Amino acid sequence: EVQLVESGGGLVLPGESLRLSCAASGFTLNTYTVSWVRQAPGRGLEWVSGMSSSGGNTFYADSVRGRFTISRDNSKNTLYLQMSSLRAEDTAVYYCAKDRVKYRVSGDAFDIWGQGTMVTVSS
Amino acid sequence: DIQLTQSPSSLSASVGDRVTLTCRASQGISNYLAWYQYQQKPGTAPKLLIYDASTLQSGVPSRFSGSGSGTEFTLTISSLQPEDFATYYCQQFDGHPITFGQGTRLEIK
Numbered sequence: 556e557v558q559l560v561e562s563g564g565g566l567v568l569p570g571e572s573l574r575l576s577c578a579a580s581g582f583t584l585n586t587y588t589v590s591w592v593r594q595a596p597g598r599g600l601e602w603v604s605g606m607s608s609s610g611g612n613t614f615y616a617d618s619v620r621g622r623f624t625i626s627r628d629n630s631k632n633t634l635y636l637q638m639s640s641l642r643a644e645d646t647a648v649y650y651c652a653k654d655r656v657k658y659r660v661s662g663d664a665f666d667i668w669g670q671g672t673m674v675t676v677s678s
Numbered sequence: 679d680i681q682l683t684q685s686p687s688s689l690s691a692s693v694g695d696r697v698t699l700t701c702r703a704s705q706g707i708s709n710y711l712a713w714y715q716y717q718q719k720p721g722t723a724p725k726l727l728i729y730d731a732s733t734l735q736s737g738v739p740s741r742f743s744g745s746g747s748g749t750e751f752t753l754t755i756s757s758l759q760p761e762d763f764a765t766y767y768c769q770q771f772d773g774h775p776i777t778f779g780q781g782t783r784l785e786i787k
Contacts (some may be wrong), residue, residue, distance in 0.1 A: 662771030
């Protein structure tokens with residue numbers, strides 16, 4: 556079964572850092588682009604970042620560029636989102652989501668989503 | 679960045695009704711559009727309904743259909759069922775950054 560499981564969320568102070576993990580099973584990260592998508596309380600969905608199947612292409616929303624870094628460990632088949640200089644507006648449920656089509660770099664629909672992990676940035 | 683505008687923002691309808699939701703893109707995106715259903719309950723995630731503007735995702739009931747290309751897209755539910763009351767999002771994937779519409783909340787009348 557193809558599955559994504561997020562972890563690492565929690566409560567942090569403004570300015571602090573946090574690393575989210577997305578463990579993939581049923582497929583390997585080197586065959587699909589996987590992205591992070593978030594939903595802030597009372598708000599809509601916002602795409603945050605993505606990494607291509609090759610690992611050679613990374614993409615970021617303007618709202619997080621320079622503060623967040625996407626990476627992965629192929630041996631663990633796990634995607635990460637390192638979040639630094641966190642702000643109150645980063646408070647959200649963070650999902651990882653897999654592209655529908657293999658090896659696509661330019662963007663795709665997301666056919667598999669994790670259950671989400673909550674990040675709260677508050678003093 | 680490509681902006682997606684969904685209308686209406688909310689809609690009240692009854693079981694059995696036919697409803698149509700609209701998504702407009704700020705520039706042409708060919709058919710690089712998807713639709714999701716989101717129940718917004720703890721532990722749930724968005725569910726892909728339609729991709730490439732009009733292709734039904736495997737396992738999704740045939741009462742859902744999508745159409746459009748370029749800048750105008752619609753999602754139609756032919757006969758609303760109780761489980762269809764949720765929030766619906768469109769998403770464009772014509773390059774990065776990927777963007778979503780602001781959502782349409784479908785409520786029971």
